[in-house]
Amino acid sequence: MNEFPGTEAAAAETPATDTPVVLTVEQLNKEIRGTLEKKFDLVWVQGELSNFKPHSSGHFYFSLKDSKAQIKAVMFRGFNSRLKFKPHDGLEVIMRGRITVYEPRGDYQITVETMEPVGAGALQKAYEQLKDKLHSEGLFDGARKRPLPPFPRGIALVTSPTGAAIRDMLNILARRNRGIPVTLIPTIVQGEAAAPKIIEALKKAYRLPDVDVIIVGRGGGSIEDLWAFNDEALARTIAESPVPIISAVGHEIDFTIADFVADLRAPTPSAAAELVVQNVAELNDRITKLKRMLWVSLQRTMTNTRNNLSHLQRRLIDPRKTLQDLIQRNDELLDRLQTAIENQLRRKESRRQLLRSRLHSPEKTLAAARQTVQQLFTRLDGANQKRLLRADARLKGAMGRLDAYSPLRTLDRGYALAYREDGQTIVRSVDQVAVNDALQVRVSDGFIQAQVTGKKKQEN
Numbered sequence: 001m002n003e004f005p006g007t008e009a010a011a012a013e014t015p016a017t018d019t020p021v022v023l024t025v026e027q028l029n030k031e032i033r034g035t036l037e038k039k040f041d042l043v044w045v046q047g048e049l050s051n052f053k054p055h056s057s058g059h060f061y062f063s064l065k066d067s068k069a070q071i072k073a074v075m076f077r078g079f080n081s082r083l084k085f086k087p088h089d090g091l092e093v094i095m096r097g098r099i100t101v102y103e104p105r106g107d108y109q110i111t112v113e114t115m116e117p118v119g120a121g122a123l124q125k126a127y128e129q130l131k132d133k134l135h136s137e138g139l140f141d142g143a144r145k146r147p148l149p150p151f152p153r154g155i156a157l158v159t160s161p162t163g164a165a166i167r168d169m170l171n172i173l174a175r176r177n178r179g180i181p182v183t184l185i186p187t188i189v190q191g192e193a194a195a196p197k198i199i200e201a202l203k204k205a206y207r208l209p210d211v212d213v214i215i216v217g218r219g220g221g222s223i224e225d226l227w228a229f230n231d232e233a234l235a236r237t238i239a240e241s242p243v244p245i246i247s248a249v250g251h252e253i254d255f256t257i258a259d260f261v262a263d264l265r266a267p268t269p270s271a272a273a274e275l276v277v278q279n280v281a282e283l284n285d286r287i288t289k290l291k292r293m294l295w296v297s298l299q300r301t302m303t304n305t306r307n308n309l310s311h312l313q314r315r316l317i318d319p320r321k322t323l324q325d326l327i328q329r330n331d332e333l334l335d336r337l338q339t340a341i342e343n344q345l346r347r348k349e350s351r352r353q354l355l356r357s358r359l360h361s362p363e364k365t366l367a368a369a370r371q372t373v374q375q376l377f378t379r380l381d382g383a384n385q386k387r388l389l390r391a392d393a394r395l396k397g398a399m400g401r402l403d404a405y406s407p408l409r410t411l412d413r414g415y416a417l418a419y420r421e422d423g424q425t426i427v428r429s430v431d432q433v434a435v436n437d438a439l440q441v442r443v444s445d446g447f448i449q450a451q452v453t454g455k456k457k458q459e460n
Helices: 005-013 025-039 122-136 164-176 194-206 232-239 257-261 269-276 280-315 319-358 362-404 407-412
Strands: 043-054 060-065 070-075 092-102 107-117 155-159 182-186 213-218 245-249 417-420 438-443 446-451
Touching (some): 025 107, 070 092, 164 213, 182 194, 194 213, 213 269, 245 257, 245 269
Parallel strands (some): 070 107, 155 182, 213 245
Antiparallel strands (some): 043 060, 043 092, 060 070, 417 438
């Protein structure tokens, strides 16, 4: 039995022999492709995206893998343009496709027709991705949001002209303030064509004169119904609006990308109408209350002012009386000043006289000084005489003692001094001379020439 149907004709035309059937590679890949495409029509496969590559032609090429195997896949542009999210490596998806063979390389692969992320719907995934992207660009920053005008000159509504939302908004706006002009810019708010239409309507609203605020929105619905308000181009159009925009899409629990980008998010279209216009009746009541409070305050202020004026009038003194007091005070101060000056002069005179009495004449001072000098000279002269007498006495005493010790005085008493022949050396011992030595002997009145004829040393 031949397993490949395509080879049956060739086998029929070939005589039954033992020679095996030889196929070309192309024939083999074609047979395999036919078998696979016949056996696997449409399959659902779950796995992780890998080696994801968006080609410049618009086709996606990637692999789908799990922990034990992988399969190549391709998603052509006609199918991937309907994706609401951006596939990437590591994303786990469920896809539907057909098994086929790429004959030039003999690779079998799955041609993907639809694909959704696992764990979240495709729309939810696309919503999260766009939200993260715009948030990272700063389109949600509170700093770029503008406050709403408290009393807008005109309001533009960008919504469906046939929905319940427009009726609710118009009723509330009319009830709160009929005097504000409201312009409806009709558009579709659901379906694939809704986002471009809303963008077009917003740009019309931008050009309207005297419009200070725009409400864009619609009533409630599923995420698919509200999907037009998650469009990236619409979000950027809202962000670039020259007029403050209120986003009022769906119910209070519904959050769209337009809500995050708009200057203010209203939980419902009705709430948007409540926020954009102040209630005239409430304003009138408030004005009435303020007028009443102002009148009461004015009456109270006038009463207090009147009382203060009366009190000040009672305390007010006649200027003439004040002038008389000042004149009298001036005289009093003048008297005190004159008395003070006279007292000061008297104290100065007394001081002057006291100093004058203490002052001595120069002649008396000079005579006293001369007397003192004379006394000092007398005392100095006496002291000098006494010092001279004491010095003379000490001199005489010293001369007496000096004379007593003089050798000449010894010679006067009969003693003599023997000198050697040179007349300089005194002979003090017999050992200093020899027999026949010449000597000079000094006596009290002169010298005697002598010669040693003998000598004898005295025994002790």
